[in-house]
Amino acid sequence: MAPSDLLRPALLAAARSPRIERTVTKIPVTRNLVDRFVAGGTEDDAVSATTSILGSGRYISIDYLGEDTTDLAQASGTVSHYLTLLSSLAQLAPASDTDGRPRSIEVSLKLSALGQFLPRDGHNVALENAHKICTAAEEAGVWVTVDAEDHTTTDSTLSIVRELRQDFPSLGTVLQAYLRRTEADCKELSGPGSRIRLCKGAYKEPASVAFQGKEAVDEAYLRCLRILMNGQGYPMVASHDPVMVDAALQQAKATGRTTDEFEIQMLYGIRDTEQLRLIGEQQHVRVYLPYGDQWYGYFMRRLAERPANLAFFLKSLTSKN
Template sequence: MTNEQGALVNPLRPVILAAAGSPRLKRALTGIPVTSDIVRRFVAGETRDDLITVAQQLLHSGRMVSVDFLGENTTDRAQADATVAEYLSLINDLAALERPPLAGIEAAPVEVSVKLSALGQALPEDGPTIATENLRILCTKAAQAGVWVTVDAEDHTTTAATLATVTELRGEFPWLGAVVQAYLHRTEVDCRDLSGAGSRIRLCKGAYREPHEVAFQRSAEVTDSYLRCLAILMRGDGYPMVASHDPAVIAAAEQLVTETGRGPGRFEHQMLYGIRDGEQVRLAAAGKAVRVYVPYGSQWYGYLTRRLAERPANLTFFLRALVSKS
């Protein structure tokens, strides 16, 4: 099934995103022995050692990495503290990796991506304050290690609080990145507000199940919004991070680079681990800055279901693998 722009639409997207919140389906899927083999296409592994092996391979291929320790919606303070501890160790390990120089690109080759809900944003009473302080701890460590930090987007109910935290900490860490989602109606305004000098913004289409009151529902509308937001960022003074696998978006980004005179060191392409690897390699070989978003950890279920909802090809791969290995 295609939309009027010729882009693939996944008719099962609402069903899959609903499944992401089903504890019963999660137990059934994670209990299948072959699942771990299939998940490894999209997730580097469950341990930091698994992740470090993958990250080093990507760096040697001429790409950069953004690493996400999977986990979100933490409601336990001890779990939030454990997440902070894991990220601190992760930053140390990433800083120790060999990082071959990339011609004309000054971006930090290694970055961590973090969700504020994993740092305690949803904790009762003082959640936002706790998450902000935990993020400050990670940014302080990252600054010492030469590693970047980007704050991931979550569902729309967290957007205002998350961007407020990023804005607050940018006074101390002006390189702190933020993620905005093109399917939200508010994102054009957010792009204008956040695209000042030195600002790093990752623009993605969006992967959560959102109501029509706050988000575009049709694929063509989301793509159109993405292109409008991308133009704002490319014509601004910040550092756009073009997070998309869509050929139309990649082509539009390259056209805007030509129009605005941006060199390869003033923006970057971002893609997910396990998706369009050949295109990642092609762009990097052409001298483009390419960063791969690499998740790891045992809490992979929500991440995987969102990846399956994005593209029919991902779901087809997953179902075929289940059938062939069952």
């Protein structure tokens, strides 16, 4: 077993630990690494990074960080923040963005940040809040994609996505290839007009619901990718793995897709040179750009994904600088 396979479960468990969060967030050097993955804490930071990324020819998906909200006022505050952000993004959306081509700006939503976990009426609260954001995004010329979270939220999330798609057919959603159910979800959700972001998965899941180990997850990703590329929707290939990116390009060619009919997605701060290389080859690349103060869970999942990130972090902890 690779060392990363041993570290990953521990880091993903730490992502949900309030005690470890208090410890990690108090370490001054943590911020140095966080800044590699998070665009800042404010809307101005996000807009500035967005302007730079769009100027490089890349697309963008912006995530206002936050999850697991159990307070109605906090969920409402998240909605208000997105509405203000979308007002600013409307000024940046290129006039060339039309229904016939990919939109260059997108926002990503976590339904748990919009009230999905509220004890009595979480489903309806999250649906109503997401509907408000989707309405504002449509007016701003911006796409919306609903993020995936751990497997316990999947049924509720996809149910809300189906309801929202009745009013917003271009709404995207995320499917995680390591879940055993995802091949079936890909088949169901990849119809005409759909947008599916396929990622490997970033949460600690039991073997009963998720494939374990890199090889099994890679194989599952490739199976799901083939389904999406042979489907009628718009695949969004979220991976930094060169093998997966190459497979996506080969399958797009084999299925006759033009560059306007799929895209590659990578995280802010990871493989920037490769992102620009793909742009130079006329591929569409979208950068997933998170910002906000609630960065801890996102940060720990990034450490779990790449051992090099963790090594850099541990080196920072022992540095005299």
